[in-house]
Amino acid sequence: MNIIRSARFGASTLIPKNCWSVVRSISSTELTKLEVNDKTGIAVLTLNRPPVNSLNLELLTDIRNSIKDAESNKCRGLILTSSSNSVFSAGLDFLEMYQPKEERLKSFWTALQSTWMTLYGSKIPTAAAINGHAPAGGCLLATSCEYRVMLPKFTIGLNETLIGIVAPNWFMNSYLNVLPRRVAELALTQGKMFTTAEAQQVGLVDDVVNTKEEAIAKCEEFIGLFKKINPYARALTKQQFRINHLQELEQNREQDLQAFIAAITNPSTQAAMGAYLENLKKRSK
Numbered sequence: 001m002n003i004i005r006s007a008r009f010g011a012s013t014l015i016p017k018n019c020w021s022v023v024r025s026i027s028s029t030e031l032t033k034l035e036v037n038d039k040t041g042i043a044v045l046t047l048n049r050p051p052v053n054s055l056n057l058e059l060l061t062d063i064r065n066s067i068k069d070a071e072s073n074k075c076r077g078l079i080l081t082s083s084s085n086s087v088f089s090a091g092l093d094f095l096e097m098y099q100p101k102e103e104r105l106k107s108f109w110t111a112l113q114s115t116w117m118t119l120y121g122s123k124i125p126t127a128a129a130i131n132g133h134a135p136a137g138g139c140l141l142a143t144s145c146e147y148r149v150m151l152p153k154f155t156i157g158l159n160e161t162l163i164g165i166v167a168p169n170w171f172m173n174s175y176l177n178v179l180p181r182r183v184a185e186l187a188l189t190q191g192k193m194f195t196t197a198e199a200q201q202v203g204l205v206d207d208v209v210n211t212k213e214e215a216i217a218k219c220e221e222f223i224g225l226f227k228k229i230n231p232y233a234r235a236l237t238k239q240q241f242r243i244n245h246l247q248e249l250e251q252n253r254e255q256d257l258q259a260f261i262a263a264i265t266n267p268s269t270q271a272a273m274g275a276y277l278e279n280l281k282k283r284s285k
């Protein structure tokens with residue numbers, strides 16, 4: 001068996017899964033785990049930042065590094081999932097945006113931009129096994145993938161307007177890549193969180209299954225569709241579909257960063273976010 005050394009991890013660990021396949025850890029941090037199935041060549045990236053996988057600077061950086069690790073290890077596809085039983089990702093970490101320090105805020109948003117560009121533009125097939133709620137940035141991660149499967153009785157959507165913030169263009173573009181324009185506009189303006197059943201009905205998720213294992217299997221099935229397709233032709237075709245959105249951000253990164261800083265540090269946004277956070281804390285007691 002070919003054992004890969006990761007720059008971030010050192011020797012890979014072998015984890016026997018069943019008698020037919022071996023799951024090998026490519027890289028791992030406190031916040032993410034990247035494992036590849038040696039039989040299929042498909043990698044699973046598990047987000048592991050309890051309690052809700054809120055996306056802070058460190059988690060975003062680890063996600064981006066993991067996608068790059070999966071690509072450089074020539075994995076046949078990448079599946080995103082969560083170690084939580086109820087939350088895929090609660091979106092951006094409010095603690096990065098509420099009463100922020102400017103330098104950290106800049107690094108945070110820059111990391112989000114890079115992570116999105118890496119995931120949305122990845123050459124390998126990507127899929128999300130959504131095994132819990134996926135609001136806002138959680139939904140962004142899922143819609144940046146090429147395929148989504150979700151477990152019942154959770155919610156997913158871009159709820160930014162509910163918090164009093166505006167989703168940037170590239171959030172909207174990821175939504176529009178999946179949803180019809182009319183549905184996306186209505187959902188975004190309302191900050192709508194779709195139930196799993198609603199999400200499947202409008203096409204925000206492709207399939208619904210009952211367990212995380214089934215969700216991973218569905219993602220593997222999706223990635224398996226490309227088994228006989230030339231990876232180079234596939235990657236370039238995907239890129240042609242997504243290049244405009246990627247270039248739009250690439251060419252306006254600084255402007256996008258400044259717009260974010262101005263919007264977030266605006267006293268009325270801070271007040272709205274403070275109230276939202278307080279409500280969240282009350283609800284969780």
Ligand SMILES: CC/C=C\CC/C=C/CC(=O)SCCNC(=O)CCNC(=O)[C@H](O)C(C)(C)COP(=O)(O)OP(=O)(O)OC[C@H]1O[C@@H](n2cnc3c(N)ncnc32)[C@H](O)[C@@H]1OP(=O)(O)O
Pocket residue numbers: 051052054086087089090091092093094095133135136137138159160163165166167168259260263264280281283284285
């Ligand atoms: C120009 C551009 C300008 C701006 C663009 C900015 C874009 C932002 C996009 C975003 O992603 S904003 C984040 C939006 N996220 C949300 O609205 C999700 C809020 N959370 C929830 O609805 C729920 O927590 C949940 C459904 C995800 C999970 O519910 P449950 O399992 O019942 O957990 P709790 O609610 O009890 O939460 C546990 C714990 O975690 C804290 N928390 C939840 N979400 C976040 C978060 N996004 N960031 C930081 N912390 C979060 C929550 O307050 C609880 O903390 P305790 O200390 O009270 O335990």
